[in-house]
Amino acid sequence: MSEPIILTPPLKDEDVSKLRAGDRVLITGTVYTGRDAAHKRLVDLLDEGKTLPIDLEGQIIYFVGPTPTRPGKSIGSAGPTTSYRMDAYSPILIERGLKGMIGKGSRSQDVIDAMVRHKAIYFAAVGGAAALISRRIESCEVVAYEDLGPEAIRKLEVKDFPAIVVNDCEGNDLYSRGVEEYALDEMEVNG
Amino acid sequence: MREVGAEQITKVVKQLALEAAYQLGDDVREALREGLRQETSPAGQDVLNQLLENADIARDGEFPMCQDTGLAVIFVELGQDVHIVGDDINEAIQEGVRQGYEEGYLRKSACHPFTRKNTGDNTPAIIHISIVPGEKIKLTLAGKGGGSENMSRVMMLKPSDGKDGIKDYVEQRVKEAGSNPCPPIVVGVGIGGTFEKAAMLAKEALLRPLDDSNPDPELAEMEYELLERINRIGIGPAGLGGRTTALAVKVEMMSCHIASLPVAVNINCHAHRHKEVVI
Numbered sequence: 197m198s199e200p201i202i203l204t205p206p207l208k209d210e211d212v213s214k215l216r217a218g219d220r221v222l223i224t225g226t227v228y229t230g231r232d233a234a235h236k237r238l239v240d241l242l243d244e245g246k247t248l249p250i251d252l253e254g255q256i257i258y259f260v261g262p263t264p265t266r267p268g269k270s271i272g273s274a275g276p277t278t279s280y281r282m283d284a285y286s287p288i289l290i291e292r293g294l295k296g297m298i299g300k301g302s303r304s305q306d307v308i309d310a311m312v313r314h315k316a317i318y319f320a321a322v323g324g325a326a327a328l329i330s331r332r333i334e335s336c337e338v339v340a341y342e343d344l345g346p347e348a349i350r351k352l353e354v355k356d357f358p359a360i361v362v363n364d365c366e367g368n369d370l371y372s373r374g375v376e377e378y379a380l381d382e383m384e385v386n387g
Numbered sequence: 388m389r390e391v392g393a394e395q396i397t398k399v400v401k402q403l404a405l406e407a408a409y410q411l412g413d414d415v416r417e418a419l420r421e422g423l424r425q426e427t428s429p430a431g432q433d434v435l436n437q438l439l440e441n442a443d444i445a446r447d448g449e450f451p452m453c454q455d456t457g458l459a460v461i462f463v464e465l466g467q468d469v470h471i472v473g474d475d476i477n478e479a480i481q482e483g484v485r486q487g488y489e490e491g492y493l494r495k496s497a498c499h500p501f502t503r504k505n506t507g508d509n510t511p512a513i514i515h516i517s518i519v520p521g522e523k524i525k526l527t528l529a530g531k532g533g534g535s536e537n538m539s540r541v542m543m544l545k546p547s548d549g550k551d552g553i554k555d556y557v558e559q560r561v562k563e564a565g566s567n568p569c570p571p572i573v574v575g576v577g578i579g580g581t582f583e584k585a586a587m588l589a590k591e592a593l594l595r596p597l598d599d600s601n602p603d604p605e606l607a608e609m610e611y612e613l614l615e616r617i618n619r620i621g622i623g624p625a626g627l628g629g630r631t632t633a634l635a636v637k638v639e640m641m642s643c644h645i646a647s648l649p650v651a652v653n654i655n656c657h658a659h660r661h662k663e664v665v666i
């Protein structure tokens with residue numbers, strides 16, 4: 197495997213255009229969290245023509261609802277949640293300047309199209325490696341929707357946060373490529 | 388008649404909730420290591436190594452294995468000669484879940500289906516009680532994550548679909564689930580019974596140790612064949628492509644109606660959390 201690419205948000209079109217499905221990256225800097233309920237609220241605000249509680253320009257949203265933080269720690273366990281539940285909302289946020297999303301699992305064609313049109317990236321973190329990932333998160337602060345508990349929007353400062361590019365802005369998809377590459381047909385097994 | 392205090396049940400359930408979230412079972416660890424030995428994809432090997440390291444970090448008791456510590460599903464085998472004193476057994480279990488999730492810094496994931504408002508303490512837990520002979524109580528707690536539960540299905544096949552139809556359905560379900568349920572997964576299959584019984588059989592199948600096989604040779608063969616078929620799909624660890632899509636397939640079966648062939652597929656992720664205790 198090749199060396200990981202270092203990324204520091206806010207991301208620009210040039211940063212995003214260079215990335216290809218399958219690239220490993222290490223993210224350092226600010227990442228926002230958000231999942232089902234927070235996404236709904238953000239999109240409802242946009243529908244009403246109101247301003248968002250966070251500026252999305254060039255930012256990355258990490259789909260995560262961490263466990264409660266123990267005293268003396270910066271965050272609890274914080275692995276990715278399944279992304280398709282955000283598919284209805286992501287294209288609207290991408291249109292508004294969102295450049296990256298971190299989650300797990302496939303995205304809809306609408307989201308992939310929005311990523312191609314507006315140059316954005318979908319990254320996967322390893323689902324279930326939540327304790328390991330927490331070690332790369334240096335601080336965590338709730339910046340919106342505290343009432344949502346684990347679903348509140350948090351501002352994370354991360355260092356060397358490991359992720360892999362699943363969908364790039366040319367429409368490539370690592371998941372379908374991975375399955376094609378490793379699928380065995382009957383012949384190979386029986387022959 | 389043996390008396391068991393409700394507070395003892397609360398204490399045990401709390402302990403089970405903590406253990407399930409922090410201690411990955413030895414059988415799962417061994418299955419991940421075996422996966423690593425077989426895996427040909429470099430990205431897949433990388434993921435499996437990360438999962439083993441993750442389990443080591445979680446074992447220290449500060450960070451749960453996964454941030455989704457699940458809804459608590461509790462199976463109770465209640466001996467008919469046991470008398471619970473002090474409180475209602477259901478409430479004693481709920482209180483154990485409440486305490487375990489609070490004191491263990493576990494995520495509360497229970498919410499109202501419409502408003503999505505969090506109940507705040509991870510209750511109500513899902514409780515399944517069955518009455519058995521004897522004067523013991525067996526309590527099993529499974530922390531069921533949403534990602535893998537969402538990929539589970541019940542299907543009423545036609546009797547003419549037969550054994551092959553069942554196997555095709557299970558394989559198809561795993562294919563469709565793809566990278567969503569955090570592969571490598573464990574697949575529980577329930578065959579027969581009724582609509583809800585098939586689902587229960589599939590869930591109970593997931594409580595078996597990973598390294599056993601069904602005592603019925605026909606079902607043992609089915610488990611083996613399904614595992615082979617699933618690991619040919621190519622989804623691999625974290626869905627990045629590879630051999631290790633499932634760690635095990637467990638099948639449970641019972642008789643069904645002459646007009647029906649129910650089959651349920653309950654998928655579990657590699658955070659295959661279940662702990663049991665006998666009081």
Ligand code: SF4
Pocket residue numbers: 275276277323324325453454455456531532533534535567568569656657658
């Ligand atoms: S599917 Fe399992 S490992 Fe993946 S996020 Fe959910 S609980 Fe965690």
